[in-house]
Amino acid sequence: MRVIVVEDDPDVRGVVVSGLRSAGFAVDEAANWSQADLSMSVNDYDCLILDRMLPEGDSADELHRRRQAGMAVPAIMLTALDDISDRVAGLEAGADDYLTKPFSTDELVLRVRALCRRRTTMVPPVLRVGDVTLDVARREVRRAGVLQTLTPKEFAVLEILMTHQPAVVTRTELIEHCWDERADPASNVVDVVVNQLRRKLGEPAVIFTMRGTGYRAGPVRL
Template identity: 60%
Template sequence: MRVLVLEDDPDLGPVITTALREAGFAVDFAADLAGADFKLAVNTYDCLIADRILPDGDALTLLAAQRTRGSTVPVLLLTALDAVTDRVAGFEHGADDYLVKPFAFAELTARVRTLCRRAQPARLPQLRAGDLELDLPRRRVRRAGVLLTLTAKEFAVLEVLMLRAGEVVSRTDLIERCWDENAEPLSNVVDVLIGQLRRKLGPPEIISTVRGVGYRLADPAPAL
């Protein structure tokens, strides 16, 4: 899941970005409305996290413009403006959620994950491909009943592969969904991570390589 953080505080912005990345999100960052508007135009995001008052204006203007253009990306306003009128204004301009500073990072992560899932097609909380089980709410992976330890990035890639099981998922698609703008599209980061996943998943191999294109995971069946 890829999110955009719009925050001009030079201390808080990097902290939010790091915390979300550690929670498994691919995170891009903007410090003003112009930068956020550009990134929203060229990238696809599952959620926008925005401070209200920025160097070049109020984020509500950006939000209103996005909604006018037909954007449906979920928006969480993260701001110190805590009056009822401020919150109402946020929702009236199209915000989906509102969190007042100071906040707990655990709550921010939970709210962002909920908004991201709301933006995606409804799916089962558990997926299965052969003896491989993916538990989305608990973020757990089991193979033949054995609990595996995956990094946040490995889990994110496996989730994309299982959600599109049976299809060929290109390296570009994986980078766009699981990495942020700092990832180099021509690097081998995807291939290295797939290799790590294969070693952790063990035999028989369930992720196949489609040479020159990407990867395919065996078709899953809903978990009972």
């Protein structure tokens, strides 16, 4: 899942970005709305993490204008404004969630993950391909009942492939959803992670290369 953090305080932004990346998110960052708008014009995000007070002013007003213009990405506001009236204003402006500072990084991760899942409400909580199961909420993958130890990036790639099975997911789509702006689209990072997944999951294979296109998860096609 790919998210963007909009926060002008570099220290707070660093903590949020680090916490989300450690939890397996692909994270881009912006210090103001201008930078955020540029990123959102070229990237598809699953969630927007937004400081309430930015250099341009109150983000509630900025978010409201963008909601009216059709921006649908789920948003969570981070703010020191904790009065009930402030919460109401933020939610009425179009925020989907509201978390006051200081906050727990663990709680933020859970709230962001819940908002990301909201974009794919038709996806079942447990995905299955053959004897491989992926529990979205528990962040667990099992094969034939045996728990698999995956890195956050491996989990993210497998989740995308299993969510879209048996359709083919292109390398570009995997880069867009599982990596952030630091990734080099010309590199072989996708192939490396997929190969690691195949090795860990073992046989019979559940991830297949579609030459010239990308990858798919599912049973063997005869």
